[in-house]
Amino acid sequence: xxxxxxxxxxxxxxxxxxxxxxxxxxxxxxxxxxxxxxxxxxxxxxxxxxxxxxxxxxxxxxxxxxxxxxxxxxxxxxxxxxxxxxxxxxxxxxxxxxxxxxxxxxxxxxxxxxxxxxxxxxxxxxxxxxxxxxxxxxxxxxxxxxxxxxxxxxxxxxxxxxxxxxxxxxxxxxxxxxxxxxxxxxxxxxxxxxxxxxxxxxxxxxxxxxxxxxxxxxxxxxxxxxxxxxxxxxxxxxxxxxxxxxxxxxxxxxxxxxxxxxxxxxxxxxxxxxxxxxxxxxxxxxxxxxxxxxxxxxxxxxxxxxxxxxxx
Amino acid sequence: xxxxxxxxxxxxxxxxxxxxxxxxxxxxxxxxxxxxxxxxxxxxxxxxxxxxxxxxxxxxxxxxxxxxxxxxxxxxxxxxxxxxxxxxxxxxxxxxxxxxxxxxxxxxxxxxxxxxxxxxxxxxxxxxxxxxxxxxxxxxxxxxxxxxxxxxxxxxxxxxxxxxxxxxxxxxxxxxxxxxxxxxxxxxxxxxxxxxxxxxxxxxxxxxxxxxxxxxxxxxxxxxxxxxxxxxxxxxxxxxxxxxxxxxxx
Numbered sequence: 001x002x003x004x005x006x007x008x009x010x011x012x013x014x015x016x017x018x019x020x021x022x023x024x025x026x027x028x029x030x031x032x033x034x035x036x037x038x039x040x041x042x043x044x045x046x047x048x049x050x051x052x053x054x055x056x057x058x059x060x061x062x063x064x065x066x067x068x069x070x071x072x073x074x075x076x077x078x079x080x081x082x083x084x085x086x087x088x089x090x091x092x093x094x095x096x097x098x099x100x101x102x103x104x105x106x107x108x109x110x111x112x113x114x115x116x117x118x119x120x121x122x123x124x125x126x127x128x129x130x131x132x133x134x135x136x137x138x139x140x141x142x143x144x145x146x147x148x149x150x151x152x153x154x155x156x157x158x159x160x161x162x163x164x165x166x167x168x169x170x171x172x173x174x175x176x177x178x179x180x181x182x183x184x185x186x187x188x189x190x191x192x193x194x195x196x197x198x199x200x201x202x203x204x205x206x207x208x209x210x211x212x213x214x215x216x217x218x219x220x221x222x223x224x225x226x227x228x229x230x231x232x233x234x235x236x237x238x239x240x241x242x243x244x245x246x247x248x249x250x251x252x253x254x255x256x257x258x259x260x261x262x263x264x265x266x267x268x269x270x271x272x273x274x275x276x277x278x279x280x281x282x283x284x285x286x287x288x289x290x291x292x293x294x295x296x297x298x299x300x301x302x303x304x305x306x307x308x309x310x311x312x
Numbered sequence: 313x314x315x316x317x318x319x320x321x322x323x324x325x326x327x328x329x330x331x332x333x334x335x336x337x338x339x340x341x342x343x344x345x346x347x348x349x350x351x352x353x354x355x356x357x358x359x360x361x362x363x364x365x366x367x368x369x370x371x372x373x374x375x376x377x378x379x380x381x382x383x384x385x386x387x388x389x390x391x392x393x394x395x396x397x398x399x400x401x402x403x404x405x406x407x408x409x410x411x412x413x414x415x416x417x418x419x420x421x422x423x424x425x426x427x428x429x430x431x432x433x434x435x436x437x438x439x440x441x442x443x444x445x446x447x448x449x450x451x452x453x454x455x456x457x458x459x460x461x462x463x464x465x466x467x468x469x470x471x472x473x474x475x476x477x478x479x480x481x482x483x484x485x486x487x488x489x490x491x492x493x494x495x496x497x498x499x500x501x502x503x504x505x506x507x508x509x510x511x512x513x514x515x516x517x518x519x520x521x522x523x524x525x526x527x528x529x530x531x532x533x534x535x536x537x538x539x540x541x542x543x544x545x546x547x548x549x550x551x552x553x554x555x556x557x558x559x560x561x562x
Contacts, residue, residue, distance in 0.1 A: 196398075199364065201477055
């Protein structure tokens with residue numbers, strides 16, 4: 001087995017072991033912390049699909065966290081708490097928003113792409129701030145978590161934890177299949193050499209757009225999970241610093257690797273938690289650490305820890 | 313008489329005051345190897361770019377296999393069987409040699425909205441790709457990252473990719489540029505084996521390559537074709553000697 005895969009499976013097994021460990025230590029807080037880590041790992045994995053494999057540097061991925069979160073929150077606000085419906089709407093609405101943003105941004109590249117994705121996300125952010133009906137700046141409380149009848153009760157924190165873990169495993173596996181399929185080869189080829197890709201007869205645009213939409217839909221699901229996790233949503237779900245955070249998880253963990261987003265989300269959020277408990281100026285330590293990783297580990301932590309991993 | 317595969321009429325392209333393509337008329341017959349030679353700045357690469365669809369001509373027509381392809385994009389032309397290699401090697405450096413060629417096969421094997429099955433396990437892509445690598449002499453290098461191939465091997469790989477698209481016409485832009493003597497020899501031998509089976513339009517500086525490979529040669533000077541003919545006719549042409557070959561000989 002490749003070392004990257006070993007690393008990934010090890011991390012996922014560690015996630016699986018957290019609830020018993022937290023129970024044994026009588027520290028339910030860990031459950032909360034690691035559930036948050038996994039939700040962001042899903043978001044980072046979705047961004048990695050387009051940023052890492054597709055070379056599309058989306059600086060607006062928090063938009064889909066917001067759309068997914070608000071889909072759950074707004075439906076709940078009107079008394080619709082059916083989880084299947086809420087999550088389906090979260091995924092569907094994120095896909096539609098991604099299609100709209102993508103159909104404009106995917107035609108561009110480089111700095112234009114970054115700025116367009118950022119601009120659209122800022123628009124959604126201010127939309128969230130301005131709609132009083134849904135709490136505006138103050139946010140929207142979720143009275144109940146998404147309901148799945150007798151099948152799943154997300155009010156049970158351990159069960160909810162394992163639901164998130166199962167979705168994370170599914171997402172990571174699906175993206176792994178996706179990037180190695182014919183479809184994945186096209187978006188990776190277009191990142192590697194666009195002129196060549198056109199010259200051998202591909203039109204990269206529809207493939208890139210499809211990847212962009214898939215990525216947005218997955219991140220929308222992460223948003224639905226995050227809304228359930230916090231039971232409270234604010235426009236800050238969509239703040240540009242949030243987009244930056246997700247991007248950093250991908251880069252820190254290692255772009256275009258399966259393990260990268262999972263590692264990146266884990267390390268960034270755990271460090272943030274550890275350092276902020278220690279000092280209020282934790283960013284002074286985290287900042288230089290991130291800079292060092294970017295400077296000295298081109299494939300991030302996954303690249304450092306598993307040097308032999310190479311996709312394709 | 314063989315049918316005309318490519319017919320270029322009165323093609324013009326200017327960049328400001330520079331008439332890079334100044335009314336070029338040219339034809340390539342099915343099965344022939346047609347070479348374009350000319351001094352630096354004669355507009356050879358500009359012509360290739362227009363034929364491949366990467367540059368739009370100001371006026372003139374390009375007909376390919378009886379169809380007017382002047383308004384078509386590079387992708388659309390590639391799908392119709394017009395494929396090019398670049399003067400500066402253009403490959404996927406972070407993919408293996410086999411992946412490079414398999415992608416070219418894939419580009420002509422229907423749409424690629426197939427999301428689940430690993431492309432690496434598809435015999436329909438891997439087998440033809442491997443066969444083409446064998447043909448160009450890169451069989452042993454199939455699993456090497458393209459970036460780690462020697463310069464000459466990268467050029468061979470690029471030709472392999474272009475061949476993998478199953479082209480009716482191969483546009484070769486200086487296939488031996490920057491190659492060592494031995495690599496050049498190997499590429500010429502390869503193209504010689506291809507000759508007759510594959511219609512080729514070849515832009516090349518290397519006179520040995522051109523005169524040994526081409527059925528017909530067109531001489532381009534300042535964006536115009538000043539002569540077209542067999543290698544023997546071109547050698548004997550006074551205008552060509554004055555404009556071009558004279559410099560080479562001297």
